Amino acid sequence: MAGLYVHIPFCESKCGYCDFHSVVAEDDVVDAYVEALTAEAEYSATVLGPHQVFSSLYVGGGTPSRLSELQLERLFEVLSQRFDLAEHAEITVEMNPKSITLSKAMLLANLGVNRASLGVQAFQDWLLSRLERKHSVRDAWDALAVVREAGIAHCSLDLMFGLPNQTTADWRQTLAMAEASGATHISCYSLVLEEGTPFWQAAEAGHLQLPDSDLEADMFERARSVLVSVGFDHYEISNFAKPGHRSLHNENYWRRVPYLGLGSGAHSFWHNRRWSTTNDLSHYISSTTRDGGSVRDWEHVVSEQEAADETMWLGLRLLDGVSDGLFRQRFGVSLHSVYAREVDELLSRGLVEWRGDRLRLTEIGVSLGNQVFAAFIRT
Numbered sequence: 001m002a003g004l005y006v007h008i009p010f011c012e013s014k015c016g017y018c019d020f021h022s023v024v025a026e027d028d029v030v031d032a033y034v035e036a037l038t039a040e041a042e043y044s045a046t047v048l049g050p051h052q053v054f055s056s057l058y059v060g061g062g063t064p065s066r067l068s069e070l071q072l073e074r075l076f077e078v079l080s081q082r083f084d085l086a087e088h089a090e091i092t093v094e095m096n097p098k099s100i101t102l103s104k105a106m107l108l109a110n111l112g113v114n115r116a117s118l119g120v121q122a123f124q125d126w127l128l129s130r131l132e133r134k135h136s137v138r139d140a141w142d143a144l145a146v147v148r149e150a151g152i153a154h155c156s157l158d159l160m161f162g163l164p165n166q167t168t169a170d171w172r173q174t175l176a177m178a179e180a181s182g183a184t185h186i187s188c189y190s191l192v193l194e195e196g197t198p199f200w201q202a203a204e205a206g207h208l209q210l211p212d213s214d215l216e217a218d219m220f221e222r223a224r225s226v227l228v229s230v231g232f233d234h235y236e237i238s239n240f241a242k243p244g245h246r247s248l249h250n251e252n253y254w255r256r257v258p259y260l261g262l263g264s265g266a267h268s269f270w271h272n273r274r275w276s277t278t279n280d281l282s283h284y285i286s287s288t289t290r291d292g293g294s295v296r297d298w299e300h301v302v303s304e305q306e307a308a309d310e311t312m313w314l315g316l317r318l319l320d321g322v323s324d325g326l327f328r329q330r331f332g333v334s335l336h337s338v339y340a341r342e343v344d345e346l347l348s349r350g351l352v353e354w355r356g357d358r359l360r361l362t363e364i365g366v367s368l369g370n371q372v373f374a375a376f377i378r379t
């Protein structure tokens with residue numbers, strides 16, 4: 001079953017490292033956006049027809065918890081009226097610790113949300129302020145308590161490593177706090193300097209003290225060993241889950257299950273087409289409100305070769321790997337017959353291995369994942 005993604009491109013302030021599609025906006029702009037989004041949802045549901053059932057809904061951003069309770073109600077009302085969600089669908093909302101209140105969390109729980117994704121990032125106030133995050137460690141603990149009290153069963157934390165002046169001891173403490181929080185899912189991302197961001201400019205000017213690549217690799221290994229030792233399953237390069245708590249929605253991205261994205265800047269993958277809606281916010285609001293149909297920024301028909309490449313480099317992100325049997329079912333040939341040169345080279349370097357009918361990353365391959373994925377990405 002397909003996934004449904006809704007993008008909320010608003011934040012209370014802009015973090016120095018962020019190049020996501022998000023802006024700081026007044027309430028009337030957010031109101032207009034929610035109306036445009038509901039128009040797009042109605043239009044898209046009509047185009048899809050009545051028989052499409054979604055196994056997951058993911059509201060991401062930006063900061064979805066920036067929406068008011070009225071706006072959240074309006075959004076979920078339209079989504080639930082227009083789209084069929086499977087009986088036990090996974091329904092996730094991304095939340096910023098600063099903007100989630102008990103009454104908002106209870107409303108979301110009543111609207112069917114069963115998974116919270118909290119952007120905690122670090123458990124040191126000085127690091128949060130270095131990242132220009134507006135929340136504190138206290139806010140993160142309060143948000144965790146609020147989510148639990150509202151009865152939202154699954155809670156995922158986003159954490160970051162490789163941060164300016166961050167030490168191994170800081171990272172160890174963050175991992176220990178995350179584990180102690182009772183979160184059922186943890187995502188660990190290294191800081192990426194995206195061109196044009198204030199962090200990128202500071203690095204260019206030599207004003208950013210970042211851990212070197214060896215220390216960053218150690219931090220990643222530390223996350224693996226700590227989280228696995230306390231019962232998390234390392235199921236994707238950056239993601240760890242307690243048994244039964246993998247992110248179905250994200251796992252489906254890596255398995256190339258179709259998804260429909262709504263909202264400005266949202267990506268979709270449907271019937272071998274990929275497209276993105278415009279991230280020009282005022283264009284999105286005016287055109288979508290007027291015409292209903294979303295305004296596409298680009299659209300691409302995925303060729304069979306590209307589909308096979310994607311199956312490899314997306315599928316290998318999952319530590320279960322890529323099944324040769326499923327590859328044959330989809331493409332009519334074994335994956336080795338298509339990628340003999342790439343696979344043999346990666347095998348000889350010890351970066352991948354066969355486990356039954358699955359080609360998967362080895363321990364070394366996990367650390368050098370980008371080299372493995374690059375073997376299947378053609379420009």
Ligand code: SF4
Nearest residue numbers: 011014015018022062
């Ligand atoms: S809260 Fe998240 S989306 Fe918003 S600016 Fe910060 S990093 Fe970007």
